[in-house]
Amino acid sequence: xxxxxxxxxxxxxxxxxxxxxxxxxxxxxxxxxxxxxxxxxxxxxxxxxxxxxxxxxxxxxxxxxxxxxxxxxxxxxxxxxxxxxxxxxxxxxxxxxxxxxxxxxxxxxxxxxxxxxxxxxxxxxxxxxxxxxxxxxxxxxxxxxxxxxxxxxxxxxxxxxxxxxxxxxxxxxxxxxxxxxxxxxxxxxxxxxxxxxxxxxxxxxxxxxxxxxxxxxxxxxxxxxxxxxxxxxxxxxxxxxxxxxxxxxxxxxxxxxxxxxxxxxxxxxxxxxxxxxxxxxxxxxxxxxxxxxxxxxxxxxxxxxxxxxxxxxxxxxxxxxxxxxxxxxxx
Numbered sequence: 074x075x076x077x078x079x080x081x082x083x084x085x086x087x088x089x090x091x092x093x094x095x096x097x098x099x100x101x102x103x104x105x106x107x108x109x110x111x112x113x114x115x116x117x118x119x120x121x122x123x124x125x126x127x128x129x130x131x132x133x134x135x136x137x138x139x140x141x142x143x144x145x146x147x148x149x150x151x152x153x154x155x156x157x158x159x160x161x162x163x164x165x166x167x168x169x170x171x172x173x174x175x176x177x178x179x180x181x182x183x184x185x186x187x188x189x190x191x192x193x194x195x196x197x198x199x200x201x202x203x204x205x206x207x208x209x210x211x212x213x214x215x216x217x218x219x220x221x222x223x224x225x226x227x228x229x230x231x232x233x234x235x236x237x238x239x240x241x242x243x244x245x246x247x248x249x250x251x252x253x254x255x256x257x258x259x260x261x262x263x264x265x266x267x268x269x270x271x272x273x274x275x276x277x278x279x280x281x282x283x284x285x286x287x288x289x290x291x292x293x294x295x296x297x298x299x300x301x302x303x304x305x306x307x308x309x310x311x312x313x314x315x316x317x318x319x320x321x322x323x324x325x326x327x328x329x330x331x332x333x334x335x336x337x338x339x340x341x342x343x344x345x346x347x348x349x350x351x352x353x354x355x356x357x358x359x360x361x362x363x364x365x366x367x368x369x370x371x372x373x374x375x376x377x378x379x380x381x382x383x384x385x386x387x388x389x390x391x392x393x394x395x396x397x398x399x400x401x402x403x404x
Contacts, residue, residue, distance in 0.1 A: 074098070074101060074102040074103070074123045074124065074388075074389050075103050075122045075123050075124070076102055076103065076104045076105065076122070076124040077105045077107070077118055077119050077124070077125055078104065078105065078107065078110075078127055079107075079115055079125050079126065079129040079134070080110055080128055082127075082147075086375060087104070089375045089378055090147075090378055090381070090382055093378070093379070094382060094386065098389050098390075101389060102385070102389070104126075105118045105122070110129065112131050112133060116133060116134055116137045119137040119138045120138065120139060121139060122141060123140075123141065123388070124144075124388065125138065125143070125145070126145050127145075127147065128146050128151075128153050128154045130154070130158050130159065131158050132158050132162075135158065135159070135162055135164065141164050142164065142165075142388060143167065143385070143388050144159065144166045144167070145384055145385065146167065146168040146169070146381075146398075147169060147377065147381040148168065148169060148378075149168050149169060149170055149172065149230075149282075149377070150168075150282070150283065151168055151283075151284075151398060151403055152282075152283040152310060152312075154403075156403055160400070165394055165397050166397070166398045167380075167381075167384050167394050167395065167397050167398060168396045169377055169379070169380025169384075169396055170229040170230075170380060170395075170396055171376050171377060171378075171379035171380030171381075171383070172369040172371075172376040172380075173229040173230045173233050175368060175369050175371050175376050176230045176233075176308055176334075176369060177230055177234045177237060179364065180230070180234045180278060180280070180306060180308040180334075181234055181238060183306050183308075183332040183333075183364065184276060184278065184304065184306055184332070186362055187306070187330040187331075187332050188215040188330070190212075190214055192362060193359055209360075210359055210360060215275075217238065217241040217243050218241050218242035220243050220244070220275040220276050221243070221244045221273055221275050221276070222235070222238050222245050222246070222275070222276045223247070223271050223273065223274035223276070223277045223278070224245065224247045224248070224258070224277075224280060225247075225270075225277065225279045225280065225281050225291075226248070226249060226280040226281035226282065226309065227247035227248070227249035227251075227257075227258060228251075228282075230280045230308060231247065232257050234280065235258055236256070236257045239256075245257055245258045245259060246259060246261070246262065246270055246274065247260070247261045247262070248262045248263075248264060248266070248267045248270045248271075249261055250263060267290075268294070268295060268298040271295060271303075272299065272300070274300065274303060275300060275303060276303065276304045276305075276306070277299060277304070277305045277306070278305075278308065279305075279306070279309045279313060281309045282309070282404035283313055284402070284403040285403070288312050288313065289312065290313055291307075291314040291315060291318070291319075292318050293315065293317075293318040293321065295318075296318055296319070296322040296328065299322075299327065301327060301329075302326070302328075303329060304328070304329055305322075305328055305330070305331050305332075306332045307331075307332075307333040307334070307335055308334055308368065309335065310335055311333070311335045311339075314333075317353075320350075320353040320355070323355075323361065328360075330360040330361070331355075331360065331361050331362070332361070332364070333362075333363065334365075334366055334367065335366055336349035336350065336365075337350050337351070338350050338351045339366060380395065383395070384396065
């Protein structure tokens with residue numbers, strides 16, 4: 074089996090993939106890394122490829138591969154994938170959801186931290202301040218068991234967050250075009266009733282995929298429909314949320330707290346420094362909790378790659394694939 078990488082990866086990531094494949098199909102694959110991750114560079118090594126591993130794909134690359142059997146994206150987000158390149162191509166495109174538990178746990182941790190003000194009081198205590206003047210935030214915390222939590226997007230990650238928070242006896246509602254009410258969500262609203270759903274919630278968590286239809290969907294109107302003092306957590310992509318609208322909702326007090334693992338001004342690849350926003354000073358607000366897009370990082374594991382490894386092994390063994398992407402809807 075010939076596997077061609079279509080985007081550069083860290084050496085540790087490449088070795089992780091090799092180790093995973095070696096445990097199940099040792100000696101039965103060739104992982105090819107192009108000299109350049111350009112169309113020409115990939116085409117130079119793509120002939121005879123069974124698998125294209127990575128988000129960069131063009132019609133020319135697919136045609137060069139010939140008898141391609143799988144295009145595997147080694148993570149969940151499909152917002153950098155060119156869907157026009159696979160129109161009319163009878164090759165499955167798959168992403169991975171193997172980091173869903175990891176992301177869900179960080180999402181739940183951010184919710185708990187915001188409503189319990191854990192990080193805020195830790196910062197105070199490090200300066201010897203017991204916050205007896207209770208400024209700018211007070212000592213009181215909210216009880217999760219008394220909250221209604223609305224999860225936008227109830228797929229692999231959203232449903233797992235729902236189950237975690239339901240264990241605290243929170244009331245879980247969801248907005249999703251496919252999910253049905255069940256153990257994790259007591260009510261599921263269709264996408265066109267998003268504003269109705271968020272108006273009922275004390276806590277709103279976004280796990281929507283970034284597509285043309287969801288870009289900027291959390292705008293000023295959606296924030297206006299939320300309860301005064303609602304908590305909003307974004308575990309999706311930054312571009313799903315209108316940056317100015319989020320800032321204005323915080324500044325006005327409409328939002329009681331905001332936490333996110335994704336930001337509008339992430340460092341460029343290979344860099345590690347940048348403020349999370351180039352427009353607004355979110356880091357100066359005490360009711361904001363910032364996480365550096367780290368939800369999928371786990372000790373001794375790269376869970377986002379596990380699903381890709383499992384799919385390649387399944388393909389080799391003639392078994393069914395998981396995470397097949399809906400080309401029309403883009404996720």
